[in-house]
Amino acid sequence: MAAENPTSSDSSGSNGSSDSSPTWGIELTPEHPPDRIADLAALAETEGFDVAFSSSHYFNRDPFVTLSRMAERTDSIALGPGVVNPFQDHPVTLAARMATVDEISEGRGVYGIGAGDRSALSNLGFEHDRPLRRVLEAFSVARDLWAGETVTHDGTFTAQDASLNLEPTEIPVYVGAQGPHMLRMSAKHADGVLVNASHPRDLEWAADQLEIGLADRPDDRGPFEALAFSSVSVADEEAAAREAARPPVAFIAGGAAPPVIERHGLDEAAVETVGRHLEAGSLSAAFEAVTPEMIDAFAVAGTPETVADRFEAILEFVDGVVVGSPLGPDLEVAVEQAARALEQAQV
Structure with missing residues (x-):
């Protein structure tokens, strides 16, 4: 896998403009032991998924350790964190860990990086200062390090004569946004984006923002891929799928910006109630x-x-x-059903 072709879909732009098949991705949350996540990654590969992300939250298992197990159990699926942030770990350290995943997976690494969750970072005592610039x-800096360069950097973080004792490599960068x-x-600037949204209305708005950025994209940067990083819950029974979606939806709603709440016509008081319970x-x-x-x-919750x-x-x-958390009430079944739903969506 090369940076100019981040996934198997050979996508050339955003907004669904490519004529090639859509990229299928899956987020596997290491709230379960790494061996089970590795089994799910192997199942996802069998079901035709192109990329598997291991989500990164300080209260779960380490995503890079989990990715190493996923690499052992798979052969072709791209692998990466989805997503790490450059606040709780130094960016140079993150670059080294990502390069290690790319090495052990024989070039299948994908670097998912974003600003992180403000409340989670606050729990650990980290300031969420200048997130866009930091990302x-x-x-x-990671790209320079992967290219074999020695880096000195003085910006939102510092590094002095930093380098990696690893073979040079190219790893596509996908920004969680x-x-x-x-x-x-x-x-x-990136190779792709993981748009944190599940509704077409939000993704249509995001596509307009991406077009503004693409207008300023350097010609030598290569193709760009936009992926919806969506909360998905699928099951035979719609009620069961929707019930399983409650936890991630609570966290999404609790952190939703006012324009998003307004876009969907949600009851502001109800959203505030969810947020207050989370804070408490x-x-x-x-x-x-x-x-x-x-x-x-x-x-995205319901039957296949x-x-x-x-x-x-x-x-x-x-x-x-x-296909992001929670996947569904039965993880293995949900992986298979999500794959069938993606197939059906392309017919």
Whole structure:
């Protein structure tokens, strides 16, 4: 896998403009032991997924350790963190860990990097200062290090004569983004973007922001791929799928910006209630406070047929879909059903 062809879809732009097949991605959350996540990655590869991300949250298992197990169990699927942030780990250290994953997977690495969750970083005592600049500097320095350069950097972080004792490599960079400025930056500088959205309305808006960034993209940067990084829950019973979507939807709703809430016509008081419960650490109450309208706005949840219809609508605006947490009430079944839904969405 090369940086100019980040995934197997050979995508050339955003907004679903490519004539090639959409990229299929999956997010595997290491809230389970690495061996189980590796089994799920192997299943995803068998089911035709192009890339598997191991999500990164300080309260779960380490994503890079998990990725090493995923690499052992797979042969062709691209692998990477989805996504790390350059606040709780130094960008040079992240670059070394990512290069190691690329090495052990024989060139299948994909670097998912973003600004991180403000509340989670606050729990660890990290300031969320100048996130766009920090992300851009972090992956720019990583690219230089992967190319075998010795780097001295003085910006949002510092590095003095840093280099990696690894063979030079090229690793595609995908930026996790949701706000307008991060979306535009990713389109200008990165190889791809992971748009944190599940609804076509949000992805249509994001596509407009990406077009602004692409207008300033250097000609020598290569193709750019936009992927919807969507919260997905699929099951035979729609009620079971929607119930499993409550936890991720609560966290998404609790951190949603006012324009997003307004875009979906959500009850502001109901959203605030979810946020208050989360801030108080009352997770069960927060999940219970999630409304059906929030699930509709912030997740792709339902039967395989329902999910396929939503995927088809999403693919009007992006080059592919990353099937994100929670996947569904039964993980193995959900991987298979999500693959069928993606197939159906392309018919």
